[in-house]
Amino acid sequence: MLKSGIVVSSMTLISRVLGLVRDVVVANFMGAGAAADVFFFANKIPNFLRRLFAEGAFAQAFVPVLTEVKSHQNEAELKDFVAKVSGTLGAIVFVTAIAGVVLSPVLAALFGAGWFIDYLNDKPDGANFELASAMLKITFPYIFFISLTGFAGAVLNTLNKFAVAAFTPVLLNISIIACAWLLAERFEQPAFALAWGVFIGGLVQLLFQLPFLFRAGLLVKPKWGWRDPNVTKVRTLMIPALFGVSVSQINLLLDTFIASFLMTGSISWLYYSDRLLEFPLGLFGIAIATVILPALSRNHVGKDDQGFKSNLDWAFKIICLLGIPAATALVLLAYPLLMVIFQRGEFSVDDAQMASYSLIAYGSGLLSFMLVKILAPAFYSRQDTKTPVKYGIITMATNMLFNLIFAVPFGYVGLAIATAMSGTLNAVLLYQRLHRQGVYKISGETLSFILKVVLASIAMGASIYMFNVSFVWESADLMARIYMLTALVGLGLSVFAVSLIVVGIRPRHLKIQKAA
Template identity: 65%
Template structure:
């Protein structure tokens, strides 16, 4: 099983790597075009709302509720009953998301006022920042339909994942990145409102993602005619699981939205600095955390359906070990190399050294929570695979309320950086509660070999930190260098860190087959 999971994880990671690299290219192009000013703040704001709802209807709560039920149907029911479930889910979800999308487009001023309170108040008082509110309502009307496209894209991806076709859904985000890059390079520079041009790039990218899935569904004989099925037993079970999961799996997204609301009251650039930091955080999170969580959910669901308690624990342990192996060095690398990475990737065009400085603080704050964010992606499936969504929702609400409290506490003394600190602290609390719940339920307990593995990974990471600080040039040297020299130095530092980390693991007795065999 561990070898199969490793293979699936590598496939998803490879496809995700392509997408994340293009995502970085997209952010580099956007940063060069708009920097961290008003246009950038508005564009990133207008993207956050449909992306938050995407987590609810598509990749987050829905997928966590849908995959275990679909797996159960594929294992215990006939092919015809499974197709009927897919038909009812597509029709029911489709109608609901269509209504939400139409309401979102029409009510974009209300949504902009709700989540951009600072801009709305400025608009009421005829202050300069009021222009951001007016612009945000227009951009949101264009980006909001992305929710409809990505919902069906995620539905198709969930179906394909349960059948072992992980590469398709992992590769799909490439099209969104290509669409935005195309808009930013060829159309936005000649536009008086580049944020609106980029919004149309989001719309087109969502449409292409949706269309890309259809041939693969046909090949799997999983393309069905949607039909309404609110009271279908499978849909009822998905609804029952999904409602509490809306909170449990989307806590981090709710926290980010609350961050955006608070940031709208702070200085211009706050939303953009948080966005660029979050994008760099999402690179290792998506490459490792989400990839591993994606491949273990179907495996855990099968373990649960077939009453394989020992297999369930081994699958969880494999996921946690993989996260520890990759998450620890990634977390410290983000913190230490925050400023060099931002300088290499974004410092050109409208993105200044001042923006690098400001974004680096939020990246270090977010980076401190990377391991917690990654563990959540692995621990949460331990509940959803057992069709238990009530327990994580309690933990999610606790973490969300804690985050809001920390936001209010830290926003005044630390500004936008305080928002990132609060998010990381609440993620740590959420991960701790998730593990504690699994442990108390007798479902999963970290094995002794994994604890020893963790200790060795910590020592190896410490060696990596020493090496990075030893070779890290001063800021003035980075400023004196041209882009090519900076990029070469950054790549050298990353390679030095990776080699020292791997050397530490080898000296402590960790071998590649330790993960492959799951021992």
């Protein structure tokens, strides 16, 4: 699994780097103004549905059932199952995409209520509502393409072909970057070029994966299979999982709704800070979660409780090893990161400062977000969707309460604080349930390992702070900022690595240990 995790993480690194390049291009063209707010809004809704259909609930429900069918049924039955799932999922998301295009004004009014109210009152920001409605018509079909892409990726991951699905998002970033540079000048509003980049990127990602499905012998003609027993099982598992696995995305969508009432730039500042949060979350959290789900599903199907505990414990340790220092560095380097990566063109120093506040708030919840990525599969691999959905609803309700509490005094930063706090609550509830069920309990050896990682992270953080405190980022030119940030990152990594050795962590501690 470590090897598979490295493969996925490496492919994800390429995707995330290009994702940052894409966001640099967006920041350069639009900064954090009204047009940027509208594009991020129009892109967030189909991306939210992507997490539900493609990467979130669907994958969590589909992979365990696919593993079961692959283990207990013949090749013809496996192909029939894949055909029926692809046909059923494809039909549902096609109808969803068409409905999204037709109802784009309704969606823009619902999730951008602040803009809609301004539109009704003939205020200047009302133009954002019209722009969002038009842009949704272009971005919404993305849900059809990416859902089938996610389906193909889930099949390939179950076959231990992780690299293909992990590399695929690179194509979306390339499409958006290309459209931004080639088409922006052709539109009166450059944001439309980015919207077409999303549409084209979805199509290209789907086409890219089809040859790999063909080589695996699972590129089959889709069939409608709503009442097929195995499809029914996926459907039954998926419906509650819509809430359980995607609660963080629902919370982010609620943030966008509230941010539409706040000062101009709020949605963009939250977006840019969330993008930097997604970098370590995707590189480490999602990468480990991607390889752990098929492994846990095989453990469950094979009734290997010992292997299940060992694999989950390994994932927990690896997430802490990567997540604790990543969160520490993200909080300490929030402002420098935003300045070096985004501060150019229409993206000002003030935008970097404002976005850094929400990034610090998001960063405080990074470890929790990563832990949820591995704790939720511990339920879904055992085909238990009721528990995560229950905690998901609790977490979502708590996030709404925190939003109301913190949004008034802290504005958009309060929304990020609420998201981090609700994410931590979700992780705690999931772990407590696994503990009470006797499925997984953090061992003394793992607690000792985590404590050592915390000590190494403190040493790393102290070194970064001492060398960063006297540097004036605003007055430095771009190259000086890059050199300083590179030096700080290199210093942090070196201190962290040496500290791990000093506190006694060795490579053997990263191997899967047999559960007691």
